[in-house]
Amino acid sequence: MEKGKGVMGSCRRWAVDFSDNSTAPSSRDIPDPPGFTRASVDQDDSAVSRQKKDAESNWKAQKAWEVAQSPFKNLLMMGFMMWMAGSTVHLFSIGITFSALWQPISALQGVGKVFEPYKDNKVDLLGPKLLFIALNLGGLALGVWKLNTLGLLPTHASDWVSSLPPAQEVEYSGGGVPL
């Protein structure tokens, strides 16, 4: 995910575009290296652009899959952390569990954003998206499972009856030892 962001990030100081094929050297700050002629690149424009687009969409699809798989590593790390945290309730285990719940939820909320850079009408993002969602749901399930092992899920009868008031009795009897 970070890698994708790094490349496609919009705010950058400078960049060298190697696929730049403009013939006017004056448009650049850097002079062409000696022995490099721009004329040699002059080929069939349309063929080149198609080729380039293909390469780009391939690359985008590849990246999308990579991004889609990235929660898997997180999942493993989370699992390890949870194992480390143990099953008693204390600050650390609660923190771990809640971050394990929060991460997938926030990731799921931003599914569209994550895959935005790879949006292309040629690239099919459904597959990566589904994988991404599935993996995050897996993470969420892991978090919920952890919550349950900590005993914080109301899955037992005891969670629902613990504040039930005592039943009213119909009859009333008083008395005792004579005064």
Added chain:
Amino acid sequence: MAIRSFFVPFLLFALCFYSSLTPVLSLYEDQVGLMDWHQQYIGKVKQAVFSTQKTGRRRVIVSTEENVIASLDLRHGEIFWRHLLGSDDVIDGIDIGLGKYVITLSSGGSVLRSWNIPDGQMVWESFLQGPKHSKSLLLVPTNLKIEKDNVIVVFSNGRLHAVSCIDGEVLWNKDFEAESFEAQQVIQPPGSDLIYVIGFAASSQFEMYQINARNGELLKHERATFSSGFLREVSLVSSETVVALDSTGSILLTISFQNGEISFQQTPISNLVEDPSGPAAILPSSVPGIFAIKTNAFTIFIRVIGEGKLEVVEKTNHETTVSNALPISEGQQAFALVQHAGSEIHLAVKISHDWDGNLLKESIKMDQQRGLVHKVFINNYIRTDKSHGFRVLIVMEDHSLLLLQQGAIVWSREDGLASIIDVTASGLPVERDGVSVAKVEHNLFEWLKGHMLKLKGTLMLASPQDVAAIQSMRLKSSEKSKMTRDHNGFRKLLVVLTRAGKLFALHTGDGRIVWSHFLQSLHKSGTCQSPIGLNLYQWQVPHHHAMDENPSVLVISRCGPCSDAPAVLSFVDTYTGKELNSLSLVHGVVQVIPLPYTDSTEQRLHLLIDSDKHAHLYPTTSEALRIFKREFSNIYWYSVEDHNGIIKGHALKCKCTGEVADEFCFDTRDLWSVVFPSESEKIIATVTRKLNEVVHTQAKVVADQDVMYKYISRNLLFVATVAPKGSGEIGSVTPEESWLVAYLIDTVTGRILHRVTHHGAQGPVHAVFSENWVVYHYFNLRAHRYEMSVIEIYDQSRADNKDVWKLVLGKHNLTSPISLFSRPEVITKSQSYFFTHSVKAIAVTSTAKGITSKQLLIGTIGDQVLALDKRFLDPRRSVNPTQAEKEEGIIPLTDSLPIIPQSYVTHALRVEGLRGIVTVPAKLESTTLVFAHGVDLFFTQLAPSKTYDSLTEDFSYALLLLTIVALVAAIFVTWRLSERKELQDKWR
């Protein structure tokens, strides 16, 4: 974890207080007196002697009906020292020996002790045995010496003893073998070596023994018979003359035994006064030459003028009390006479041979709420002009003690509070304009100053003066003694009924008496000769819609000790102490049953059962009757007849079939009875749940998220029986002969839900019942130790409510009303633990919602109150609790209950003569108010699970404020810094 909840903050807090195993009750030294107060009393004074020591502070030594001997400061009425003797060691007489020792005779005349007056240390103690039980008389002659030893003469247990005043050694003794001889007086004429013992034998024989005081030798024994017999009381009019009444109470007998010769003089009372109106009785007095008799209408003072001639000096129909005689100069004795006249009392001090002349005559305005003067003790002092001044100690009908001097009340002590018989709590008025009584103006500056001081204390910057100022500020906090209701419900009125029949309202903040009221119905009157206050009930507790009404209490009293004596109901407003209404009933009262129903003005319905088993409904309004009729078939009552071992259940039947139509009277019929076999079981204790106890939940979550359903019923009765042989003293039987059986009985159906036998156990049993458990304390003869057992009762028929979905959707019948006639399936869990102390009283903390965990409050034999977590008395404790059980808070099993010194609620204080512990819930869920009473009173606030719902009293708001200000400033500064940095970055 015991609490499975997805509410995390709650869980975290739960963790905090469950993780610490040791109770969290302990108090810091500077917290003493913040929440608690302690008051010391002595009880109704029986006898008082003035210490006439020339040096040191003036004091009066008193013995009281609460069995206290105490030395009081004559100037302020404070207690210098005080000793409470055991209940089987009743004080018979006190006197002063050698001017510096107090001599007490107690235990039916068998224990004689000497106490040092300045500090109350016991100097010596001697045991006086004798052949038979008899009246005990103590005489400390001023100048009788045997070989330089001052002598104390004691008649007790049918034997006359002469005891050395120095070391308590018995110098000689003399038995009075005659079977029926009853000594009435021991007389030692001053200046002689003779002792006279006079008394009656059979019913009509007067006997006189003359004894040599040096060696106990019998010098003379005379007897004389008077055919119509004697009343047992005699009055000594001179060292050789007594006055007695004949058995009809109509003839006065002047008996003189000069020179060992007995002679009678008879004077019919009708000769002295025209209309004697009924039999007379002699008032005990010791004034030479004068005695007093009392008939129904009059008090008559009679002077003896030589040779048995009698002369009436005064006849009065005012209530009159005479003091002891006080020798003021050679041959002159003074005495005080107190008479009531309206709202004033007239005090006259006279010299014994001169009735008409008064040494002193004063009128003192007396509070009507104190009743009549019961006892008067006189003391004198020499004024600067060498004349005699007198001070008088008077004991009033409400047991209070007052010192009168120079026509004014110098001090008064409310010693009626030493004998509280019932306690109830009442709220205070809501703060409104004109309601608040206490002045609590403190301005902002004062407030800030206080908090700055506290802050200094927190930051350890305070100087010693500051620390002292902080402490006094905390102790004198005007907040806690305000006369209005507070948000947390800490400020309440404790309404107490004393044995004297007086109602007091004590403020929980500082223990002061807000009002006191001597009930009109408890005054002695023509229709009601010996009224007894019985109980106190909350009659009206207005809340919600009846907010404008004042709360009131119901005082039940009875004319006379037997159960069919007519009862009197009094209704007293708890805000003002005014008696709203008083009803003299035609029927008696043996039981009072507060019903769980109230009418539209929040008056609680009460059912009074008379000795003929008729039930009477109060209040007698049509609305109450309507409510009662609606629930008619659901109301039952039970009676415990402990003398014949039967518990009976009754139901209401129909209207009374008496001659007078009374629609508030109902007949009852017997439903069931539990008969304990009289040869093997005797009822010694019964206990039920408190009617006003609130239970938060019916479920108990145990380890592994399992649920147990508590069997919570208002109609459970715990009964303890012992073998009749084992009902005596501890250790009087062998373990094989003694057993204790504990029962849990449903009082509606009579069903015995549980029964357990403790072999080799013996009473006395002290028990407390709360929620679904009962804890009881008894003696284990086999282990030679005290034991405490717990029984918890669970409803098994609800246990299969395990389907989560049904519970989520509410498709269960756990909260629907149940009838006790459907057979409950219960299981019980029980466990016994050793406990070191013997116990005087047990109570349990009660909170507003019943969420907070419970503590047992145990009144120990050392007159302290110990708080013990209920968790120590959990029947599920095991030697090796599992991990889940540990998390639940189960403590590993130990054979005895721990006594943690820090968990004494009374810390360093003692509640002398502890009789009862009362807990009242505060409005704040975590806190409960505890009131322990005996001869002393003690009040404190307890938080069994710490004050989790409020900040502690010493929380520094100033520090909090300072922190917030500092944080805001820091945020502002860092924000400005970051702004500047960003700007610089942009310019780069």
